[in-house]
Amino acid sequence: MLREALTAFNSAAATAAGGDGYEVAKGLYNEILHRRDDILAQAKTKFVTPVFEAWISRVMKSKEEVQELEIKKEKIKKRTLAEFLCESSESSKSRAELIKSMVETCEKLCNLLSKGNLEMVEKLPERVMIKHEPKTKDKKFFYSIVEDILGHLRDKNVKRIGLWGMAGVGKTTIMQNLNNNENIAKMFDIVIWVTVSKVCNLEKLQHAIADRLKLNMEGITDRNEIAEQICRELKGKKCLLLLDDVRKDLDLDLSLIGMDDNERDIKVVLTTRHRHVCYDMETDEPINVQPLSEDDAWEMFKVKVGKNVNHQDIEPIAKLVAKECACLPLLIDKVAKIFRRKGKSPQLWDDGLSSLQRWPHIEFQGIDELIKYLEFCYEDIDDEVKKDCFLYSAIYPEDNEIYIDYLLECWRAEGFILDANEFRVARNKGHSILKELINMSLLEWSEKMNHVRMNKVLRNMALNISSRSCNFKILVKPLEGLREAPNDVEWQQANRISLIDNKLCTLPEKPDCNNLSTLLLQINPDLRVIPKSFFGCMQNLRVLDLHGTGITSLPSSMSCLNCLRALYLNYCTYLKELCCLEGLGHLEVLDIRDTRFKHFPIQIGYLIQLKCLRMSLSNFGIEHSSNVEFCRNVFSRLQLLEELRIDLDPNNQSWEATVKAISEEVATLTNLTSLSICFPTVDCLRSYISASSLWKNSHFTFQFSVGYHGSTHYQILDCFKYQIKKCLKLANGEGVDPIISDVLLETDAFELIGHTGASRLSDFGIERIKNIRGCLIKGCNEIETIVDGNGITRSVLECLEKMLINNVPKLESIWEGPVHYGSLSRLTTLTLCNCLKLKKIFSSGMIQQLSELQQLTVEECPEIEEIITESENNGLVPDALPRLKMLVLSNLPKVKSIWIDDSLNWPSLKRITIFKCEMLTRLPFNNENAINLKCIEADQISWSALAWQDDTIENRLQSIWFQSA
The missing domain is CATH 1.10.8 (Helicase, Ruva Protein; domain 3)
Structure with a gap:
């Protein structure tokens, strides 16, 4: 266009007056003005460059040049024809100079116009601003999390992802490597990183985002106007917002800053120390970043x-x-x-x-350096009681797994949990405190069920803080091989002493420690004798743990402990009698399991403040029903008792009369909220149920084991991270007793062991099993199917989360008949082991209901040929099993396929284990599906049996193959 203008101008310049040439120059100048206005409009929300300032200066100068040309042109037009014919050579020369000047001016204008582009405004923001951090590929742990996040970002249903964990665990490093990942630059038009802890509030966060987008907000104070500009700038763009170190007190409403991810293609990944921030920010995928292995x-x-x-x-x-x-x-x-x-x-x-x-x-x-930062996390705790609970947790050994119920009992005994007279209420409050400490990454869940642990560095920090405290001094010497107790000064100064798991042989006669509130001496097997006056100056002691010591008796000074709230004597295998408890008028917790008392400890009947009792019947050598009298009128005195656990040998049939007598008294307790007991027969259970008015109460929790069997352990409970409140185990029973069906209606988890007289679980009544969340069926030789859906008109087992089936030789299917919508809709784990006749896993229509299934394990099932049977699943949609993460196939000699082809998406699948599956020749994967698959563990024979569709998929899966032994 510019060259056309120059040509037009040169043609016009040949005319006598050069008027047309001037019009071209004027037109060019007007274009420049339009271009200037466009750039200035952009400059309202963008920062301009020095080049733009220089260009504007040249535009203003060109205005003067055009005006000067106009004056000269007007003078030429006013000349008469005669003047024109008679003009001198000097005038002719002036006219030529004018035309030359017009040509030069027009060329300048063309050049000026060509340089007037939007690049004169500061360049568009870079797609990604690289963070200079080490690559994660050298760190498998970080790399794996980055890959997980990428998988979630590819999911159109995931908008927000939250990484939470304690300080120093690597959250920022993970985020930096996510930012730098080459796939991120391909997935998003712009990636915005903000360290939220540095911007402090929503307004500064908004300005940080505007700066990243290179928006000029100078002079604009209206937050809504800034939000509109951000919104306008991101329109039609795929944006990833990375928010590092989000603090708990920031109300982070993205819609207020112009980034409403519900309406636009905006995704968010954030890091925080506080788990609840993930919930407050409504993250779709909260990821707990744990310390490294x-x-x-x-x-x-x-x-x-x-x-x-x-x-x-x-x-x-x-x-x-x-x-x-x-x-x-x-x-x-x-x-x-x-x-x-x-x-x-x-x-x-x-x-x-x-x-x-x-x-x-x-x-x-x-x-x-790290501790200074971690102490900030401690100071961030908003309540002194929670701080005390945190510091108290450091009293246990380094890397120790702390049983939650025990920890909460100690907190209550110490007086940290106030305004909770009822034990159940105190536990609930304790769980709330514990959850907050975990959510703040100050404590962490242990791999062991119902246990927590404290990171070593955090524990050191807590001990350091307590050492500077006046009223929370902790003397902690666990696992140090101590043979001698601390010196007199150490006893005198400490508020809490922990000498757990040592080799103590002796204790001081009468240590001066009136300020002592907790004394932990457990797991000192060489400690056989406690001096008679040892507890004489411990009037304020509230928690005493002697479990696992070698003591044979309790000293007379025990009666001085009139403030004692919790006493642990469990696993004191040499302790033969319970005595000297007269002064323990405030004792609330007593654990005497697995002691060797010669007689039933009738002394517990005098502990009228007792709220929690755990004991074993098998200690006392009671073999005949005549000894039932030892137990009478003991439990009926404990009217404040809320939690009772009675262990016994489930194989010993001599306990029937004793248990029946005890359960009749226990049934009269009006404050009982938790009962764990083994009923030798269904009649014993019936006797208790008929006498108790509490067991159906919504607050009442129970673990009822019925029948003689090999173990009191509830295997199904190991599958749940959170505590199951009501559990029933029925072992070596027969038929379907109405009382069992009645209890099942109230039950969360059910174990059916060695049962006969029933061919399916649904024989116990579909309505009766509707609430169970966990189910274990083991050694039941007559079970042929789990549910017979024929004749059923509604959903079934809609609450079931975990199902384990082991050694059920006649099982042919899990489900027969129609599967109604909602059935098994919460099932996350299905394990099938040693089912000799099982040929099909997913019956027709069943797989469509398993939208929550995360783990499928099939082992020792010799007749299975297909994991997902083609004949039962015609027209299976690609999105079947959308949440399946782990698939374990072991010792399946006939299995030929997981699914007939690679048509399923497997969006969540991360790990497959294949062992002794020699007939399995093809995996249902291609280069498009199973994008989150990270590991295939397989033995060499099973791996070698696989055939591949092409080299690409073989190479990809080969790279994640891990050879099992």
Whole structure:
């Protein structure tokens, strides 16, 4: 267009007056003005460059040049023809100069117009601003989480993802590597990173996002106007918002800042120390970032330190150094940098390890920096009681798995849980505190069910804080091999003492420790005798744990403990009698399981404040029904009792009369809210049920075991991370007794062991099993199917979450007949083991209901040929089993396929285990499906039997194959 203008101008310049040439120049100038206005409009919300300022200056100057041309042109037009014919050579020369000037001006204008583009406004923001962090591919743990997040981001139904975990665990590193991942740049038009803890409030967050988008908000104070500009800028763009370190007190409503991810293609990934932030932010996928495994921590430490760590004199010390880092990436990074400078000198390494182990008694740079940050997390606790509960948790050994109920009992006994006279209410409050500490990443769930643990570094921090406290001084010496007790000064100064798991042989005669409120002496098997006056100066003691010690009797000074609330004597296998309890008028918790009392401890009948009692009947040598009198009128005195657990040998048939007598008294207790007991027969259960008015109460929890069997352990409970409140085990029974069906109606988890006289679970009544969440069927030789749906007109087992079927030789199917919508809709785990006749797993229509199934395990089922049978699942939709994460196939000699082809999406599948499946020749995967598959564990024979559709899929799956033994 510019060249056309120049040509037009040159043609016009040939005319005498050059008027047309001037019009071209004027037109060019007007175009420049339009271009200027467009750029200025952009500049309202964008920052302009110095080049733009210079361009504007040239535009203003060109205006003067055009105006000067207009004046000269007007002078030429006013000349008469005669003047024109008679003009002198000098005038002719002036006219030529004018035309030349017009040409030059027009060329300048064309050049000016060509340079007037939107690049004169600051360039568009980069798609991704790279964070300079080490790649995660060297750290399998981080890499795996990044891959998981990428999988969630590909899911159109996932809008928000939250990473939460304690400080130093690597959340920011994960986020930085996510930001840098090459797939992110392909998935999004722009990635916005904001460290939220630095911007403090919503207004500053909004401005940080505007700055990233290179929007000029100078002079604009209206938050809604800024939100509109952000919204306009992101219109039609795929955006990923990365919010690092979101604090709990920030009300983060994205719609207020112009980024409503519900309406636009905007996705959010955030990190936080607080789990509840993930809920407040309505994340679709909260991910708990745990510390590294010990193996991963060691690998990371080796990489950080370098080749010196492989030196034969260094490596043993280096492993101990790495262990001191508590599997925290941040601490590993800091400590490794310090030890890297120690070179190959074992002496320097050994000295450094000694310093590290002696923290906090001496300073250590790497830990001190982290602890200062972690202490901020402690100060962030909004309640002094919660702070006390946190500090108290440090009294247990390093990396110890703490049983939750025990911890809550100690908290209550110490007086941390106030305004809760009822034990059930106190437990609920304790669970709330515990959950908050976990959500703040100050405690963490253990792999062991119903247990928590405290990270080593956090424990050191808690001990350091308590050492500076006036009224929370903790003396902690567990697992130190102590043979002698602490000295007099240590006893006198401490508020709480923990000498767990040592080799103590003796204790001081009468330590002066009136301020002592907790004394933990458990697991000291060499401690046989406690001095008679030992407890004489412990009037304020509230928690005493002696379990697992070698004591044979209790000292007379026990009666001085009139403030004692919790006493643990369980597993004191040499303790033969329960005495000296006269002064324990406030005792609320007593555990005397697995002691060796010669007689039934009738003394417990005098502990009228007792709220929680755990005991074993098998200790007392009662063999005949005549000894039932020992038990009479003991439990009926404990009118405040809320929780009762009675263990006995489930194989010993001599306990029937005793249990019946006890259960009749227990049935009269009006405050009982929890009962765990083994009823030798259904008649014993019936006797209790008929006499108790509480067992159907919604607050009442129970573990009822009925029948003689090998173990009191409830296997189904191991499948649940959270506590099941009502559990029934029926062992070696026969038929369907109405009282069992009545109890089933109230039951959350059901174990059916060695039962006869029933061919299906539904024989117990479809309506009766509608509430069960967990079910184990084991050794039932007559069970042929789980549910017979024929004649049923509604959904069945809609609450069932876990089903385990083991050693059921006649089982041919899980479901027969129609499967109504809603049936099995919450099932997450299905395990089938040693079912010799089972040929089909998913009956017609059943698989469509399993939208929540996450884990499928099939083992020792010799007749199964297809995991998903084609004849039962014609027209199976690609989105079947959308949440299946793990598939385990073991010892299935006839299985030929998982599914007939690769038409299913497998969107959530992460891991497959294949063992002894030699007939399985093809996996149902291609390069498009199973995008989240991370691992295939298979033995060499099963792997070698697989045939591949093409080299690409073979190579991909080969890269994630892990050979099992």
